[in-house]
Amino acid sequence: MCGTPTTPPRRGRPPLYCSRSCQARAYRRRKQPLPAPGAAAPPPEGRPTDTRARRRRRIAEAVWRIAAGQGLEGASMRAIAAEAGVSLRAVQYHFDSKHALLVDALRLLHEDNERLARARIRSDMTDPRGLLRALLEEFLPLDDQRAFALRVFAAYYARSLADPSLAAVFLAADQSLERLVADIIEAGRAAGSTVPDVDRHHEADLLVAGATGLGLDVLHGRRPLADARAVLDYHVARIFPADTTTRPDGRP
Template identity: 80%
Template sequence: MRDEKKAVCLMCGKPTSRPERGRPPVYCSRSCQARAYRRRKQRLPAPGVPVEPPEARPTDVRARQRRRIAEAVWRIAAERGLDAASMRTIAAEARVSLRVVQYHFDSKHALMVEALRLLHEENERLARARIPVGMADPRGLLRSLLDEFLPLDDQRAFALRVFAAYYARSLTDPALAAVFLAAEQPLERLVADIIGAGEAAGGAAPGLDRNHEADLLVAGATGLGLDVVHGRRSLAEVRAVLDYHVERILPGA
């Protein structure tokens, strides 16, 4: 005797048509069948654990493209200087169309500024991973910080070349200089704070002006790092000079 019980789709609950012969279908459509297959492929939650809807994946295509274009600016700046960085040249280096570059950046100046900002962010991220946290050892912390100005690896050497290109361009571009040579001096303040921690611990030389010493160390490390890039000095010579000044400022730290 035929079972008159109504058959419904296991996915959406809609009625399914009963064939004259054979077993009734368990899904009302191929779409529901595909959804069921995908669900079986997913890991089932533990019993009693509420099922949360999956978070929407952020759309980061725009950010990746902007980063790709900025990296093209870095390579051109390091190898040929910013004077060679036309919008068309940047597009070719990034392997995107000129229209894509113009879509993301209204002007070449806006692109230059954004590329510099992203490079600062990248350097800060890498430096934070390399520099020990805390002021327990002011002298060791100061040495680690000054190392970030030196071309100790390919990444830092590359960044120094890019910054040198930006500095040269800023001499004739007041708008870019306003961004590149900002009034704030966070590195100098950080170095002054480290020297201050050494003073508080009784390990600093007497009669220091921590701000003047910080200005000298940052400017000196920057210039010495570029000397190494140019091949004018060796890395060992430069580190010996910086160690001398760190030892002079924090002899007992």
């Protein structure tokens, strides 16, 4: 059906399909009516369409809601299908396995968060202090969307400690964030607005880890949001002691 080699069985007839999803696609293809003469040909099998992308996202969002409310322990394939309002067969059609679904849902959440953060933050390297401060606040649950995403990430993080595939998604994202923070600090150093001999990489490691922990503290109610912001202000001012640039909300 899809060209993927199948494994010959020890006994019985050889399999026709490489997976359940491949078998489901073949079944759906046989059920489709033949196009009328002169009608446009349907898109090739396996080519993503808008409808398919929307259905996959709908299923991924169901995983997020379950993870945020119950943790990934409650994310069975049947529970995901019920939360998404689709059949179990539909989930199996779009995702070869539960593990593939969990990994894809995590990647999609990272992409969503990055897109929303880029829309909220004005990337201006002429104001590295302001840019660094705005970036660090993205780790805090400042609104419902960021609080929800942080809950989902927390559920995934616990699972990723024993799952290399999930860990790879986290590690790739964390490293890029640390590099970005280091680049912002370097821009400030080049402009003469940081403390002398600042180690951008060590500072970036501390800021990313610290902001992540502060966000979880606020989410758990361990500290108020104002305290978390004060901690970030302290560390940003320690790196940029002479910079008096104000933030977009008017606070220093």
